[in-house]
Amino acid sequence: MIDPGSAVKKGSAKPEAAVAPPAKIFFALVAGLIFGFLLQKGGAAKFNILIGQLLLQDWTVAKIMLSAIIVGMLGIYPLHRAAKVNLHLKPTRPFANIVGGLVFGAGFALIGYCPGTAAAALGQGNWDALFGMTGLVVGSYFYAEMSGWLKGGAQKWGDLGKITLPDAIKVPRLPFAIGFALFLAVCLFALEKFTVR
Amino acid sequence: MRRLFVYLLVLMPSLAMAAEPRVDARNFPGPAWSPYLVGAGIGVLSWMTFYFADKAIGASSFYATVAGALGRLFARRHTDSLDYYKENPPKLGWETVLVLATIAGAFIAAATGGEFTGRWLPPFWVARFGPDSLVLHGVVGFLGGILMAFGARFAGGCTSGHGISGALQLNLGSWISVVCFFIGGIAVAIPLYLL
Numbered sequence: 142m143i144d145p146g147s148a149v150k151k152g153s154a155k156p157e158a159a160v161a162p163p164a165k166i167f168f169a170l171v172a173g174l175i176f177g178f179l180l181q182k183g184g185a186a187k188f189n190i191l192i193g194q195l196l197l198q199d200w201t202v203a204k205i206m207l208s209a210i211i212v213g214m215l216g217i218y219p220l221h222r223a224a225k226v227n228l229h230l231k232p233t234r235p236f237a238n239i240v241g242g243l244v245f246g247a248g249f250a251l252i253g254y255c256p257g258t259a260a261a262a263l264g265q266g267n268w269d270a271l272f273g274m275t276g277l278v279v280g281s282y283f284y285a286e287m288s289g290w291l292k293g294g295a296q297k298w299g300d301l302g303k304i305t306l307p308d309a310i311k312v313p314r315l316p317f318a319i320g321f322a323l324f325l326a327v328c329l330f331a332l333e334k335f336t337v338r
Numbered sequence: 339m340r341r342l343f344v345y346l347l348v349l350m351p352s353l354a355m356a357a358e359p360r361v362d363a364r365n366f367p368g369p370a371w372s373p374y375l376v377g378a379g380i381g382v383l384s385w386m387t388f389y390f391a392d393k394a395i396g397a398s399s400f401y402a403t404v405a406g407a408l409g410r411l412f413a414r415r416h417t418d419s420l421d422y423y424k425e426n427p428p429k430l431g432w433e434t435v436l437v438l439a440t441i442a443g444a445f446i447a448a449a450t451g452g453e454f455t456g457r458w459l460p461p462f463w464v465a466r467f468g469p470d471s472l473v474l475h476g477v478v479g480f481l482g483g484i485l486m487a488f489g490a491r492f493a494g495g496c497t498s499g500h501g502i503s504g505a506l507q508l509n510l511g512s513w514i515s516v517v518c519f520f521i522g523g524i525a526v527a528i529p530l531y532l533l
Contacts, residue, residue, distance in 0.1 A: 160429060160430045160431075161429070161430065161431040161432060161435075165391055165393075165431075165432060166430070166435050168387070168390050168391040168393075168432075169391065169393075169431075169432045169433075169434075169435035169436045169439065170435055170436075170439045171439075172383060172386065172387050172391070172395065172436055172439070173435060173436040173437065173438065173439025173440045173442070173443060174439045174440075174442055174443035174446070175379070175383050175443060176380065176383060176395060176436065176439075176440050176443060177439065177440035177441060177442060177443025177444035177445075177446075177447065178443040178444065178446055178447040179376045179379045179380055179383070179443075179447075180376075180380075180440070180443075180444060180447075181370075181443070181444040181447035181448050181451075181453070182369065182370045182371040182376055182447050182451065183369050183370075183371060183373050183376030183377070184367075184368055184369030184370065184373070185369075185376075186444050186448070187366075187367060187369075187460075188460035188462050188463060189363045189366035189367070189460065189461070189462035190363065190366075190368070190369065192363060192462060192527060192531065193363025193364065193366075193462075194523075195520070195523040195524050195526075195527035195528075196363055196524075196527055196528060196531055196532060197524065198362060198363040198364055199363045199364055199368075201368065201369050201373045202373075204373035204374060204377060205373045205376050205377040205380070206377065206497075206501055206502060206505075206516075207377065208373065208374045208375075208376070208377020208378050208380075208381065209377040209378070209380035209381045209384070209502050209506065210377075210381070210502065210505045210506045211377075211381065212377065212378045212380075212381025212382060213380070213381035213382075213384040213385065213502070213503075213506030214381075214506045214507075214508065215381075216381065216382070216384070216385040217384065217385060217388055217506060217507060218508075220385065220388065220389065225389060226385075226388040226389055226392070227388070227392055228507050229388070229393070229394040229503065229507065230504075230507060230509050231494045231495060231499070231500070231504055231509060231511055231512065232494065232511060233509070233510040233511030233514070234494070234511060235511070235514060237492050237493055237494065238493050238494070238511045238512075238514040238515040238518065239514060239515075239518050240489075240492065240493075241488075241489045241490065241491070241492030241493025241494070241515065241518075242489065242493045242500075242514065242515040242516070242517070242518025242519050242521075242522060243489070243518050243521060243522035243525075244485050244486075244488055244489030244492065244522065245485070245486050245489025245490050245493060245496065245515075245518075245519050245522060246489070246518060246519045246520060246521060246522020246523035246524070246525070246526070247482075247485055247489070247522045247523070247525070247526045248481075248482040248483065248484070248485030248486025248487075248488075248489055249482070249486055249497075249519060249522070249523040250482070250522070250523045250524075250525075250526035250527035250530060251478050251479065251481060251482025251485065251486075251526065251530075252478075252479045252482035252483055252486060253460065253463070253479070253482075255397075255486070255496055255497040255498075256397040256398040256400065256401060256437075256486070256487075256490060256496040256497070256498065257395075257397035257437070257440060257496065257497060257498040258497070260397065260400075260437050260438075260440040260441045260444070261440055261441070261443075261444035262444070263441050263444070264440065264441040264442060264443065264444025264445035264446075264447075264448065265444050265445070265447075265448040265453060265454060265455060266445075266448065266454045266455040266456040266457065267455055267457070267460065268456070268457065268458045269457075269458050269459060269460060269463075269475060269476075269479060270479075272475065272476045272477075272478075272479030272480050272483065273479040273480070273482055273483040273486070274401070274483065275480055275483060276479060276480040276481060276482060276483015276484045276485075276486070276487065277398070277401035277483040277484075277486060277487040278401050278404050278405045278408070278483075278487070279405070279480075279483070279484055279487070280401075280483055280484035280485065280486065280487025280488045280491075281398075281401045281402035281404075281405040281406075281487040281491060282402075282405035282406070282408075282409055283484065283487070283488060284402070284422065284487060284488050284491040284492065285402065285405065285406065285409075285417075285420045285421075285422035285423055285491075286420060288420055288421040288422035288491075289420065289421035291492065292421055292422075296492060301510065301511075303509075304509075304510050305507065305508040305509055305510060306508045306509075306510055306513065307508060308510070309510050314508070317508070318508060321508065329374075337364055338364050338368055
């Protein structure tokens with residue numbers, strides 16, 4: 142299949158530079174400010190809202206994530222089709238996705254924040270996010286220590302490469318994205334109807 | 339890894355002993371804005387980052403970059419020899435600046451909305467584990483952070499990179515990961531807070 146996004150000019154990436162180009166730093170700054178602002182306004186910097194989601198009491202996080210996915214998908218796929226943006230797919234590795242995902246989830250329940258929302262929580266003055274953030278730094282180095290060993294083995298088990306849901310069931314991407322967005326919107330309506338918050 | 343599990347085994351009974359009866363998250367402050375509005379905003383933001391910066395939103399590799407930068411400070415040669423840092427040299431790039439700016443953005447939102455807290459213990463945690471549980475909270479959070487970082491790096495992303503950016507691109511591995519984030523989270527949170 143022809144990938145329309147591959148027609149997009151790659152950003153002036155210089156992998157050897159210690160600091161990214163100024164324009165990219167500027168975009169990162171603006172995007173981060175907006176991201177943090179929205180996370181806090183959505184309550185995703187609050188311990189009780191994040192833990193409340195894992196206790197299935199407070200569905201705010203699911204509502205934010207599903208809305209972001211629906212709106213994002215309905216923009217990214219048409220833009221990609223029109224060769225205006227590249228997709229940034231990550232390889233699908235079922236074993237690593239499942240095991241890593243479950244371990245991540247266990248950690249999430251213990252900290253009460255995730256990597257992005259911990260940053261937002263710190264900005265809101267929830268200083269306890271620093272405990273988890275320190276752990277995140279230590280854990281990242283711990284992983285890097287093991288990366289050589291994991292990368293050649295367990296992490297690659299069942300590697301399917303960079304594939305999307307529509308690729309997996311062999312249907313065209315854009316129509317699938319529209320249908321899937323509709324399905325997620327129905328889920329969102331159900332959440333709104335059946336949850337207190 | 340085995341040592342971690344031993345710590346957790348010791349931790350669980352002390353958590354159970356410290357615990358108050360079950361709690362309800364809905365008795366605590368909710369979001370300032372509609373979650374739908376906020377989610378739609380993050381969706382539009384992702385169009386912008388793809389279009390203007392040719393990048394997706396993600397957060398977890400920020401911590402790996404900080405760890406790598408600190409590692410290079412103390413053990414430069416060893417850090418540079420690690421596979422992960424050979425592929426992802428720690429530098430001041432997209433995700434590092436994005437996460438630092440996230441802190442500032444959340445501060446602006448909290449300050450303008452009168453929601454800045456400035457405290458070490460979340461009231462929801464206090465309702466469950468009492469007001470004298472700062473050490474417990476710190477230890478649990480720190481261990482949780484280690485597990486979370488390991489899981490994020492192994493799975494290839496976090497709630498932002500997989501849960502939002504990957505999911506909105508219909509990335510198969512991201513959907514598998516995000517479902518597992520919540521299965522793992524629910525499986526640990528329910529015994530911790532409700533039993």
